[in-house]
Amino acid sequence: xxxxxxxxxxxxxxxxxxxxxxxxxxxxxxxxxxxxxxxxxxxxxxxxxxxxxxxxxxxxxxxxxxxxxxxxxxxxxxxxxxxxxxxxxxxxxxxxxxxxxxxxxxxxxxxxxxx
Numbered sequence: 001x002x003x004x005x006x007x008x009x010x011x012x013x014x015x016x017x018x019x020x021x022x023x024x025x026x027x028x029x030x031x032x033x034x035x036x037x038x039x040x041x042x043x044x045x046x047x048x049x050x051x052x053x054x055x056x057x058x059x060x061x062x063x064x065x066x067x068x069x070x071x072x073x074x075x076x077x078x079x080x081x082x083x084x085x086x087x088x089x090x091x092x093x094x095x096x097x098x099x100x101x102x103x104x105x106x107x108x109x110x111x112x113x114x115x
Contacts, residue, residue, distance in 0.1 A: 001025050001112045003067050003090055006046065010094060010104055012069065016081050017090030025066045028105055030098055034059050041065060046105070048098055052076045057083040057091075066090070071098045 004021040007014060014021070026044030031037050032051055041047060043064040049056065052074045060068050067090035070076060076084070076091055084091040094101055 001108065003046075003092075006067075006105065006108065007092065009108055010096075010101070013093040015070075015076050015091040015093055016084035017067070017088065020088060020090050023066050023090065025109075027109070028102070029065075030102055038062065048101060048105075050074055050098070052080060054080040054083045056080065057087050057089050060089045061087045067092055069094065069101065071096060071101050 003023050003025060006025060007021060024044060025046050027042065028046045028048060029037060029041040030048040032049050034055060037047060037059050041063050044066050046067050046069055047060060047065045048069045048071060050072050052070055056068055057080060069092045071094055073095040
């Protein structure tokens with residue numbers, strides 16, 4: 001499954017990286033603690049968080065994550081969007097809560113045999 005599929009099925013907003021949505025998703029990781037994501041997220045995973053500051057871009061780039069999905073209607077700061085475009089990080093958003101977002105994503109991945 002690629003990011004474009006996730007965007008379309010979940011009705012996500014694209015803040016940055018619209019030209020990179022063909023990137024594959026290998027799983028997902030949910031956390032709002034940057035050190036946790038640095039230590040446990042795996043390459044190619046979609047990171048689900050409520051964080052909106054530019055440090056999330058550095059973590060996603062370091063871990064080579066497929067994208068960042070900001071939940072709860074959060075809007076990234078302008079400097080976060082600029083950093084995402086510069087680093088080639090896909091930055092997405094949804095008004096949904098983490099729990100429902102994870103459930104929908106899990107069902108998609110289960111259907112596509114990624115879990």
